[in-house]
Amino acid sequence: MSVWALGLNHTTAPLDLRGRFAFALDQIAPTLHSLRSSFGSHRHPQVEAAIISTCNRTEIYCASEHMALDHTVGWLAESGGVAPALLRSHAYTLHDDEAARHAFRVASGLDSMVLGEPQILGQMKDAVRAAETAGALGSTLNQLFQRSFAVAKEVRTATEIGAHSISMAAASVRLASQLFEDLAKTRVLFVGAGEMIDLAATHFAARRPRSIVVANRTLERGEKLATRFGGEAMRLAELPGRLAEFDIVVSCTASTLPLIGLGAVERALKQRKHRPIFMVDLAVPRDIEPEVKKLEDVYLYTVDDLAQVVQQGQASRQAAVAEAEVIIDAGVQSFMHWLAQRGTVPLIRQLNAQADEWRTLELARARKLLAKGEDVETVLEALSRGLTQKMLHGAMAELHAGDSAAREQTAQTLSRLFLRKER
Numbered sequence: 001m002s003v004w005a006l007g008l009n010h011t012t013a014p015l016d017l018r019g020r021f022a023f024a025l026d027q028i029a030p031t032l033h034s035l036r037s038s039f040g041s042h043r044h045p046q047v048e049a050a051i052i053s054t055c056n057r058t059e060i061y062c063a064s065e066h067m068a069l070d071h072t073v074g075w076l077a078e079s080g081g082v083a084p085a086l087l088r089s090h091a092y093t094l095h096d097d098e099a100a101r102h103a104f105r106v107a108s109g110l111d112s113m114v115l116g117e118p119q120i121l122g123q124m125k126d127a128v129r130a131a132e133t134a135g136a137l138g139s140t141l142n143q144l145f146q147r148s149f150a151v152a153k154e155v156r157t158a159t160e161i162g163a164h165s166i167s168m169a170a171a172s173v174r175l176a177s178q179l180f181e182d183l184a185k186t187r188v189l190f191v192g193a194g195e196m197i198d199l200a201a202t203h204f205a206a207r208r209p210r211s212i213v214v215a216n217r218t219l220e221r222g223e224k225l226a227t228r229f230g231g232e233a234m235r236l237a238e239l240p241g242r243l244a245e246f247d248i249v250v251s252c253t254a255s256t257l258p259l260i261g262l263g264a265v266e267r268a269l270k271q272r273k274h275r276p277i278f279m280v281d282l283a284v285p286r287d288i289e290p291e292v293k294k295l296e297d298v299y300l301y302t303v304d305d306l307a308q309v310v311q312q313g314q315a316s317r318q319a320a321v322a323e324a325e326v327i328i329d330a331g332v333q334s335f336m337h338w339l340a341q342r343g344t345v346p347l348i349r350q351l352n353a354q355a356d357e358w359r360t361l362e363l364a365r366a367r368k369l370l371a372k373g374e375d376v377e378t379v380l381e382a383l384s385r386g387l388t389q390k391m392l393h394g395a396m397a398e399l400h401a402g403d404s405a406a407r408e409q410t411a412q413t414l415s416r417l418f419l420r421k422e423r
Contacts, residue, residue, distance in 0.1 A: 001140055001342050002067040005099040006076060006091060007052075007059030010113050013090035015304050019285030020080035023053040024254040025126060029134035031079070035060070036136060038075045039068060048138035050131035050145070052106075054123050055196070055252070055284040055303050056113050061103065063140040069093050100335045103144055104328045107152035109161060113303070114310045115317055116162035119195070121152050143338060151331040158327065159320040169200040171309040172280045172301070173207065176248055179278050179299055183207040183248075190214045191239065191251035191259060193221045196282050200250045205229040213246070215239050217253075240264040244271035252282035260288045262295075269297050280306075358390045 008018060023031050032049050039047045048063040060072060073093065077084040094102050102111070107124055109116040128145045131137040137145075155161055173183070180186050188209045190197045193216040205212060212231030215238065216222030222233035234242065236259065243249070243264055253259060260279075265288075268277065279300040281288040286302070293300040366383045370376070395418070398410045 001063060001065060001339060002095060003061070003063045003099045003140060003144060003339070004067050004069050004072070004093070004095040005059060005061045005102055006069065006072050006093050007057060007102075008087070008091045009057035009059075009111070010304060010307065012092060015284065015286070015302055016290075017082070017086075017090055018056075018058065020082060021053070021058040021076065022055075022284045023051060023058065025130060028053070028127065028130040032131060032134045032136040034079070035072075035075055039064075039071065046138065048141045049136045050127055050141055052124055052127040054120065055282055057106075057111075059106070061099065061141060061144070063138060063144070067095060069095065096339075097332050097336050100144060100147075101328060101332045103148045104151045104331050107145075107148040108155040108324055108328065109152070110155075110321060110324055110328075113307055114167055115321070116156075117167060118156070118162060119167070119199075121149070122195075125149065140339070140342070144335060147331055147335050151328055154331075155324040155327050159323040161317060161320040161324050167199065167203075168282060168303060168306050168310060169196070169203045171306045172200060172250060172282075173203045174309060175280075175299075175301060175306075176204075176278050177207075179276060180247065183209055185210055186247040187211045187245055188213070188248040188250070189243075189246040190225075191236070191249065191287060192216060192253040192283075193218070193225045194252060194254070196252040197250065198225060200252070200280070200282070201225065201229055204248070204250070209248070213242075240267075243268040246277070247275070248278045248280075249288075250280045250282065251287040253287055255283070255287060256285060258286055258289045260292070262289050262291045265292050265295060265298060269295065272297075355391075358387060362386045362390075 008021065010018070028051055031051060035049050035051075036047050046064065047068075050061045052059045052061075060076065062068070062072060073087060073091070074084050076091075077087040080087070092102075105111045107121055109118065109120060112120050124145065128137065128142075131141070176186070177183060183204070184207060186209045188204050188211070190201050190212070193214060197214070201212065201214070212226065212229050214222040214226040214231060214233045215236050216225075216233065217236045219233055219235050222235075226233040239259065243260070244267070249260070251260065265277070274297045276297045276299060279288060279292065279298060281300065281302050284303065288300060292298055362383050365386065366379050369379045369382065395410075395414050399407060399414070401407070402410070
């Protein structure tokens with residue numbers, strides 16, 4: 001059984017390219033179906049697959065009897081509408097122990113923009129549940145991910161890898177504080193109502209801004225989030241007309257197209273008499289058109305722009321990283337040992353089936369002899385002799401086959417198998 005992974009993340013691919021391969025959680029099932037169907041049923045009859053898609057990465061994990069990395073690259077390139085060569089130049093491909101090590105590092109927060117951040121673990125668990133629901137998760141990938149979760153828990157428990165980590169939400173507040181002297185005087189708009197916006201709203205709410213508004217496609221969900229922070233909700237359609245009201249805009253939705261365009265921001269700035277707007281676009285693909293960043297009174301940050309801020313303090317955690325890598329190495333070795341054992345399962349089943357067949361034949365013969373009135377000791381002797389001969393027949397035949405070198409190798413193997421001394 002082979003395991004392989006294909007991915008691109010914040011260190012290998014620019015934001016706009018990552019946006020081409022971003023999949024919302026409700027897109028995972030049909031996307032997995034498309035991927036697995038693309039392999040065909042002849043060479044890859046049962047390909048296991050899972051897709052992890054976040055603002056910082058998209059990764060595909062697969063398992064099958066035969067590795068198919070090139071096919072996976074071609075499929076993903078086609079799904080994103082780019083040339084395979086372009087995708088390869090920004091992607092990483094891993095297999096077997098390398099793929100396992102990468103999965104363990106991702107789950108443990110060692111491959112994140114924010115070293116040690118715990119959010120990726122929840123995102124991986126969501127991805128695994130989605131793959132399982134879609135019927136794409138088999139025993140091999142299930143083992144890989146369950147072991148990655150266990151390793152992540154051990155890393156978080158045994159090391160200080162997550163100590164003092166700065167999330168993108170916290171980094172946003174820090175940058176906003178550099179622009180506005182007092183965040184308590186600002187009006188904040190959150191676009192979206194997902195996990196990232198929830199986290200960002202929690203951080204900003206701690207600074208007690210003048211007002212908090214949540215704009216969401218589903219008003220009910222927006223109201224639920226806004227109520228927690230003493231804010232109000234509005235429909236997404238109201239956004240262009242009310243944009244001028246806000247000093248801070250934080251957006252993270254699953255929209256495939258920008259929700260806040262250059263024209264809308266320009267109109268808002270005129271209404272604000274060019275008072276500055278601080279904007280954070282945490283979405284992949286972008287929620288805010290990139291041209292907005294060129295406007296003189298707009299301070300726009302994307303997930304990639306936040307990298308420098310969140311990396312502060314990373315040096316102090318390098319000792320914890322080294323400890324985490326030791327735990328991960330042990331986890332990789334354990335998984336690869338399990339994977340290697342999986343390769344012998346078909347042979348073990350065949351051996352057990354053959355032994356059962358012999359046992360059934362000899363028992364049937366013994367019962368016939370007993371029914372005829374044969375002596376029990378004689379029947380047991382015949383039973384044991386029959387089983388012994390069947391078990392040794394193949395080995396004896398091999399000892400007399402082939403050249404001298406082959407016979408010598410067979411003799412050594414049989415000695416290890418049959419002449420072991422009981423301890």
